[in-house]
Amino acid sequence: MARMTMIEAVRSAMDVSMAKDDNVVVFGEDVGYFGGVFRCTQGLQAKYGRTRCFDTPISESGIVGTAIGMAAYGLKPCVEIQFADYMYPAYDQLTQEAARIRYRSNGDFTCPIVVRMPTGGGIFGGQTHSQSPEALFTHVCGLKVIVPSNPYDAKGLLIAAIEDPDPVMYLEPKRLYNGPFDGHHERPVTPWSKHDLGEVPDGHYTIPIGKAEVRREGSAVTVIAYGTMVHVALAAAEDAGIDAEVIDLRSLLPLDLDTIVKSVTKTGRCVVVHEATLTSGFGAEVVSLVQEHCFYHLEAPVVRVAGWDTPYPHAQEWDYFPGPGRVGRALAEVMEA
Amino acid sequence: MVDSAHLSLHVPEPAVRPGGQPDFSNVKIAKAGSVPRPEVDVASEDIRDLAYSIIRVLNRDGEAVGPWAGSLSDEELLTGLRNMMKLRAFDARMLMAQRQGKTSFYMQHLGEEAVSCAFRKALNKGDMNFPTYRQAGLLIADDYPMVEMMNQIYSNESDPLHGRQLPIMYSSKEHGFFTISGNLATQYVQAVGWAMASAIKNDSRIAAAWIGDGSTAESDFHSALVFASTYKAPVILNIVNNQWAISTFQGIARGGSGTFAARGLGFGIPALRVDGNDYLAVHAVARWAAERARRNLGPTLIEHVTYRVGAHSTSDDPSAYRPKTESEAWPLGDPVLRLKKHLIVKGVWSEERHVQAEAEIMDEVIEAQRQAEAHGTLHAGGRPSVRDIFEGVYAEMPAHIRRQRQKAGY
Numbered sequence: 184m185a186r187m188t189m190i191e192a193v194r195s196a197m198d199v200s201m202a203k204d205d206n207v208v209v210f211g212e213d214v215g216y217f218g219g220v221f222r223c224t225q226g227l228q229a230k231y232g233r234t235r236c237f238d239t240p241i242s243e244s245g246i247v248g249t250a251i252g253m254a255a256y257g258l259k260p261c262v263e264i265q266f267a268d269y270m271y272p273a274y275d276q277l278t279q280e281a282a283r284i285r286y287r288s289n290g291d292f293t294c295p296i297v298v299r300m301p302t303g304g305g306i307f308g309g310q311t312h313s314q315s316p317e318a319l320f321t322h323v324c325g326l327k328v329i330v331p332s333n334p335y336d337a338k339g340l341l342i343a344a345i346e347d348p349d350p351v352m353y354l355e356p357k358r359l360y361n362g363p364f365d366g367h368h369e370r371p372v373t374p375w376s377k378h379d380l381g382e383v384p385d386g387h388y389t390i391p392i393g394k395a396e397v398r399r400e401g402s403a404v405t406v407i408a409y410g411t412m413v414h415v416a417l418a419a420a421e422d423a424g425i426d427a428e429v430i431d432l433r434s435l436l437p438l439d440l441d442t443i444v445k446s447v448t449k450t451g452r453c454v455v456v457h458e459a460t461l462t463s464g465f466g467a468e469v470v471s472l473v474q475e476h477c478f479y480h481l482e483a484p485v486v487r488v489a490g491w492d493t494p495y496p497h498a499q500e501w502d503y504f505p506g507p508g509r510v511g512r513a514l515a516e517v518m519e520a
Numbered sequence: 521m522v523d524s525a526h527l528s529l530h531v532p533e534p535a536v537r538p539g540g541q542p543d544f545s546n547v548k549i550a551k552a553g554s555v556p557r558p559e560v561d562v563a564s565e566d567i568r569d570l571a572y573s574i575i576r577v578l579n580r581d582g583e584a585v586g587p588w589a590g591s592l593s594d595e596e597l598l599t600g601l602r603n604m605m606k607l608r609a610f611d612a613r614m615l616m617a618q619r620q621g622k623t624s625f626y627m628q629h630l631g632e633e634a635v636s637c638a639f640r641k642a643l644n645k646g647d648m649n650f651p652t653y654r655q656a657g658l659l660i661a662d663d664y665p666m667v668e669m670m671n672q673i674y675s676n677e678s679d680p681l682h683g684r685q686l687p688i689m690y691s692s693k694e695h696g697f698f699t700i701s702g703n704l705a706t707q708y709v710q711a712v713g714w715a716m717a718s719a720i721k722n723d724s725r726i727a728a729a730w731i732g733d734g735s736t737a738e739s740d741f742h743s744a745l746v747f748a749s750t751y752k753a754p755v756i757l758n759i760v761n762n763q764w765a766i767s768t769f770q771g772i773a774r775g776g777s778g779t780f781a782a783r784g785l786g787f788g789i790p791a792l793r794v795d796g797n798d799y800l801a802v803h804a805v806a807r808w809a810a811e812r813a814r815r816n817l818g819p820t821l822i823e824h825v826t827y828r829v830g831a832h833s834t835s836d837d838p839s840a841y842r843p844k845t846e847s848e849a850w851p852l853g854d855p856v857l858r859l860k861k862h863l864i865v866k867g868v869w870s871e872e873r874h875v876q877a878e879a880e881i882m883d884e885v886i887e888a889q890r891q892a893e894a895h896g897t898l899h900a901g902g903r904p905s906v907r908d909i910f911e912g913v914y915a916e917m918p919a920h921i922r923r924q925r926q927k928a929g930y
Binding site for chain 2: 291348
């Protein structure tokens with residue numbers, strides 16, 4: 184057991200998986216000798232050789248397309264898209280190919296790939312290094328979509344994703360790479376080395392895909408979040424002094440509806456928080472499920488807190504990113520209703 | 521200072537349109553036997569001419585000539601003829617079945633039979649094709665059961681794909697035929713990935729990628745070339761240039777200069793053009809490329825120069841965009857008739873045996889059709905279960921799909 188950052192936990196997951204299974208290969212832009220722009224793959228090429236961890240041309244469709252071919256052969260590719268913003272050239276390969284190969288071939292061919300990508304804002308990345316495209320993936324039947332919020336989950340979920348027989352989109356909130364940022368941009372990021380969830384087993388373990396986790400128990404309102412927003416929600420509940428229950432979804436597709444329904448049925452109130460743009464965001468799906476399954480238990484309309492319906496700005500990112508203030512106002516709104 | 525001219529956009533147009541006189545004077549055709557056959561370990565820069573010429577074996581008199589001849593025995597040639605005839609008969613029956621409303625859609629191979637049938641015979645068991653929609657000859661030549669193909673076309677109760685795919689979008693891992701996608705060119709780079717995996721595992725199997733001339737404009741074509749070139753993947757990159765991308769002539773994807781094969785040159789990939797209507801030439805070139813791949817010498821790009829005699833699909837009307845007589849004017853002839861003539865010249869075939877074989881093959885196809893139709897057609901008889909809609913999206917059915925299946929009553 185060691186204290187790890189999320190970067191180290193992600194790296195450890197690939198290390199453990201590559202050691203366990205010769206068929207696991209890792210590739211992407213700059214991931215080989217250099218170890219990736221966020222160093223998630225650092226040391227893997229030296230340890231496993233250039234044919235199991237290597238750099239690719241700058242061609243996202245090529246990265247995912249070759250991964251699909253390798254998976255059809257029998258390998259288990261875990262590829263990196265350098266930023267989630269760059270996955271669009273690969274969108275055809277992900278949505279029309281990776282997601283459908285099992286279905287359209289009736290299992291004759293399968294596609295056990297993992298596509299990792301740093302996601303979200305908060306690092307002054309501007310419009311093209313800050314996006315949260317998860318809703319684009321959750322609309323695609325055949326994909327699985329994971330967003331971890333801490334190093335412990337990041338490792339267990341990534342190993343589970345690599346061992347999963349189907350294609351998994353694995354979105355790494357880059358604002359959490361080094362610590363559980365709570366949304367207060369004037370406060371320093373708490374390093375994972377001082378956080379319980381920074382304690383990560385060295386060896387192999389998995390966290391089941393499709394299971395949410397209750398991060399804070401409460402009875403007044405349910406806050407549903409994932410990734411960076413889990414920490415924002417926790418800070419908001421603390422700051423506002425509200426007895427909120429905070430659910431970390433961890434897996435968006437498949438979604439743990441049981442945990443959501445159980446909590447909202449208990450609290451009668453619900454706030455959904457995500458960093459991605461509001462309109463048609465993943466929150467819309469969650470709210471819809473909550474009204475469908477918990478309508479008679481609701482005491483207030485469900486409220487969403489999300490990024491604005493604009494591209495992600497560079498200089499004003501702290502006003503774009505939902506912080507504890509915005510979440511706190513939403514909590515007050517549903518408590519007053 | 522240069523006077524600025526009024527700029528104008530160049531939009532390529534084919535030489536003729538319906539009502540005009542077919543014109544293939546722009547197709548430069550090398551004499552059969554005239555193109556050299558380099559060693560398989562040749563450097564790509566030393567064979568740049570092969571990306572502009574056309575490798576041909578069968579001459580006008582039906583003789584096999586030149587350095588690319590002699591790779592097939594009489595028996596293999598007779599099998600090749602039979603496979604092409606079978607594909608043509610299969611097409612005829614399935615085209616008719618579509619017209620009779622037994623399925624929604626069909627795509628025929630008329631005029632292009634040699635490309636896939638001959639190519640398959642240069643591969644080994646275990647090699648993998650990543651085909652597009654006009655390579656059913658890869659299955660026919662590998663003796664994949666026609667009844668299974670028809671079951672897929674009819675989406676009936678015995679459809680191996682359970683009614684989920686458009687007709688002709690077959691899948692057979694066992695027969696080295698990757699599941700077909702309607703999204704163009706995606707499979708090209710997947711083939712490179714499969715080949716890279718084989719090399720990573722120090723295997724001996726190779727992959728073949730397939731694309732049409734029009735789809736070479738897709739970015740995945742270029743992604744495939746850059747990956748194949750970078751990693752020297754053991755893959756054969758096939759371009760089937762049948763002159764037409766639905767109604768769009770090949771000059772639109774290619775522009776007015778160069779050839780499709782020449783696109784490989786910038787990547788340092790050996791690139792050859794072959795007469796796609798010459799069974800012997802296609803096989804010889806495919807074997808050359810396969811040997812290169814198996815000897816770890818990397819990818820080869822092959823442009824198969826052919827002509828799509830039939831419509832693009834049953835939803836297309838070629839008379840709306842090209843002269844009706846254009847296919848007859850195609851200078852590389854008919855692949856079935858050319859191989860037939862060669863075998864007659866060799867004394868191992870005759871007009872009588874050909875007529876007899878045509879009848880036998882059609883009987884075989886009709887019998888397969890009878891068996892397939894006993895399992896149903898798209899609108900009549902046995903159908904895949906509605907339950908099949910929900911199965912197989914994931915290895916294990918997640919709760920939300922299970923709830924939907926139950927809601928649907930299954």
